[in-house]
Amino acid sequence: MSENGTFPRMTGTEFIPEWFENVSVNRSAAERRAASLPGRRTVKKDHQAAWLARAITCIDLTTLAGDDTAGRVQRLCAKARHPLRPDLLAALGLDALTVGAVCVYPTMVPHAVKALEGSGIPVASVATGFPAGLTPLPLRLAEIRYAVDQGATEIDIVITREQALTGNWAALYDEIRQMREACGDAHMKAILATGDLKTLTNVYKASMVAMQAGADFIKTSTGKEEVNATLPVSLTMVRALRDFGDRTGQWVGFKPAGGLKTAKDAMNWLILMKEEMGSRWCMPDLFRIGASSLLGDIERQLEHHVTGRYSAANRHALA
Numbered sequence: 001m002s003e004n005g006t007f008p009r010m011t012g013t014e015f016i017p018e019w020f021e022n023v024s025v026n027r028s029a030a031e032r033r034a035a036s037l038p039g040r041r042t043v044k045k046d047h048q049a050a051w052l053a054r055a056i057t058c059i060d061l062t063t064l065a066g067d068d069t070a071g072r073v074q075r076l077c078a079k080a081r082h083p084l085r086p087d088l089l090a091a092l093g094l095d096a097l098t099v100g101a102v103c104v105y106p107t108m109v110p111h112a113v114k115a116l117e118g119s120g121i122p123v124a125s126v127a128t129g130f131p132a133g134l135t136p137l138p139l140r141l142a143e144i145r146y147a148v149d150q151g152a153t154e155i156d157i158v159i160t161r162e163q164a165l166t167g168n169w170a171a172l173y174d175e176i177r178q179m180r181e182a183c184g185d186a187h188m189k190a191i192l193a194t195g196d197l198k199t200l201t202n203v204y205k206a207s208m209v210a211m212q213a214g215a216d217f218i219k220t221s222t223g224k225e226e227v228n229a230t231l232p233v234s235l236t237m238v239r240a241l242r243d244f245g246d247r248t249g250q251w252v253g254f255k256p257a258g259g260l261k262t263a264k265d266a267m268n269w270l271i272l273m274k275e276e277m278g279s280r281w282c283m284p285d286l287f288r289i290g291a292s293s294l295l296g297d298i299e300r301q302l303e304h305h306v307t308g309r310y311s312a313a314n315r316h317a318l319a
């Protein structure tokens with residue numbers, strides 16, 4: 001970690017199949033552990049309002065729809081700057097709060113950059129033929145460069161699922177490595193589209209390959225697969241990133257995305273991160289939640305806490 005407490009951009013490693021080729025993930029053990037998470041008291045009920053405020057700071061507030069317009073992106077960015085009503089913010093004892101980033105399609109990046117000027121909120125762009133990733137590699141690399149040129153400082157790439165499904169890990173590594181280079185100084189999040197990968201073993205291996213290739217974050221899903229973020233898949237990815245960090249000292253971030261809509265979802269994923277990785281992994285430089293419609297429910301729950309039983313003394317969970 002650097003002196004100011006932030007993590008540098010990842011460099012990855014060479015391709016090292018020995019780190020994953022003999023791994024076999026036990027699905028029922030992962031499912032049992034994942035099923036126990038929602039009932040855990042790691043994030044205490046009394047402190048939930050503060051944890052929900054924390055969750056907001058970790059949201060990649062997203063719009064990825066065919067009918068996106070400059071106007072919609074501007075409204076999203078206004079929400080990103082002020083995700084909570086002033087009275088809720090005051091009741092939480094906070095002066096200001098913003099989301100982690102805004103995530104849009106490449107052609108929407110200039111609108112987001114303009115709307116977020118001076119806010120410090122990063123603009124993330126999906127790229128590489130999102131969501132399927134089946135355009136030719138030179139076009140996918142050019143799309144990354146386009147988004148970076150337009151001002152995106154975070155790029156969410158998608159992997160070629162075929163390479164994972166056929167066990168062509170060296171090809172997957174090479175492709176992601178080229179994407180890493182095309183990103184330049186922008187942070188790269190590698191979307192594994194885990195709903196397409198069939199097994200948790202493939203999820204573990206794809207996670208490890210993406211990190212070896214230099215991903216700054218590994219991300220579960222595009223939001224467009226039939227199955228998106230789940231707790232067993234997330235547990236598998238988080239354990240892969242822990243193994244990678246133990247081996248290399250490079251601590252990669254995690255981004256669950258797709259279908260996360262409720263405050264309870266946000267709490268479950270924060271519990272997962274806190275239990276598996278510790279509180280440091282509940283901060284936006286190492287944890288993001290990709291979501292288009294989560295914020296509304298968090299606001300509703302916070303309103304309930306604030307007007308009901310929330311006590312300002314609980315805000316230490318934000319410290």
Ligand SMILES: O=C[C@H](O)COP(=O)(O)O
Binds near residue numbers: 064294
């Ligand atoms: O990366 C973010 C996802 O596309 C968001 O998915 P969602 O619309 O299901 O929240």
